[in-house]
Amino acid sequence: MPRLSGELVFMACRTLPWGVFGTAGGAGLLLAALTRITGETGERLSLHLLRAAVLAFALGLVFLLDDPARHTTATVPTPRPVRVALRVALVVPATAAWWTAALLVVPPGLRPPVADITLEAGAAFALAVAGAAVAVRFSEVTRPGPRVAAGLLTSAVLAMVFWPVRWALFVPVADERWAAAHERWGVVLGGAVLVGVLGAVEPLRRTSWRVVPVRGSATLG
Template identity: 90%
Template sequence: MVFMACRTLPWGVVGTAGGAGLLLAALTRITGETGERLSLHLLRAAVLAFAAGLVFLLDDPARHTTATVPTPRPVRIALRVALVVPATAAWWTAALLLVPTELRPPVADITLEAGAAFALAVAGAAVAVRFTEVTRPGPRVAAGLLTSAVLVMVCWPGRWALFVPVGDERWAAAHDRWAVVLAGAVLVGALGAVEPLRRWAWPVVRGR
């Protein structure tokens, strides 16, 4: 089962997204005097790029066939997530190391942002699988994720800001909110992974 799940994972999409993210992180080394100002933005863009690849994690062309197997959906989803966690951790480590030490934002806080973004990506995919019949929800979820990120950066009220610069006095409060986002994403993802309840209907009594 593990081997089959590993074979069906969209490694190509995740790898492409990861490569794009690493290129963005590497740009912090060649931005010269503007590197300190841009490093946080580039690292956040790298996180968003990789998250856009993770939304394809639950794409399954054979979904309506695998739905009949005895393994419950929560187990299948958990297995897919578990298989991609080591690759995600390795990617994030590489992305951080690409940013020069003097330009690197606080590791714990930016890792919290990354974890929340990745959890939101998987949660969005799980919800799409839970409430739709499409076999490849990834493109739609990716579009929603990218659109939401832009709207949050542009339209989100300043007093509840999530994307703040390192020296901003709202930095600590923003990351308290990121912790809430992470917890909410994990909860939504867990609920989205649950098998849908079968519709219940009153028994029909046929007349004699």
């Protein structure tokens, strides 16, 4: 069993889209680094840049469950929830390292409250993975990443433009709604984790219908 587990970890690590993660992470760090040229009055702009960096990395995470051999691996004895959890576990350390680097790139004087902005980042990353899990759960596509990325980007833009003010999520640090907004971010994180767990179960199979002749007539069976 230990040998089998080691082989499973190796295969999962080998099939992860590290190139996509690297590209998304590089773009995110570049955005975070732009905070160094915002000047003395750049605190609010720095927050926007850091949020953009989070979105960039989240767009890479939506490719986590892309698997060209999906329909082959579906027949292996290891349950799908275990395979999904393994992929998530493998990418968590890299995500934590990237986020630490992104925070350190931002000058201390311009850095938003670390705990609160980390909550936002965690919610965004969880939403990305949950979106990928749901796409796999309810479709037969082997590479749902591009579609989920488009959906996540569109949702982020729509949320910033049309989200009700009374339930604001994207607020400045000095805004009196900052604490309440991050309570809502906590709800978003919890909901994303729940959706991701439910989406990680074995994917739905399309119901197959066949025509069965009965006494000279055809009926659906």
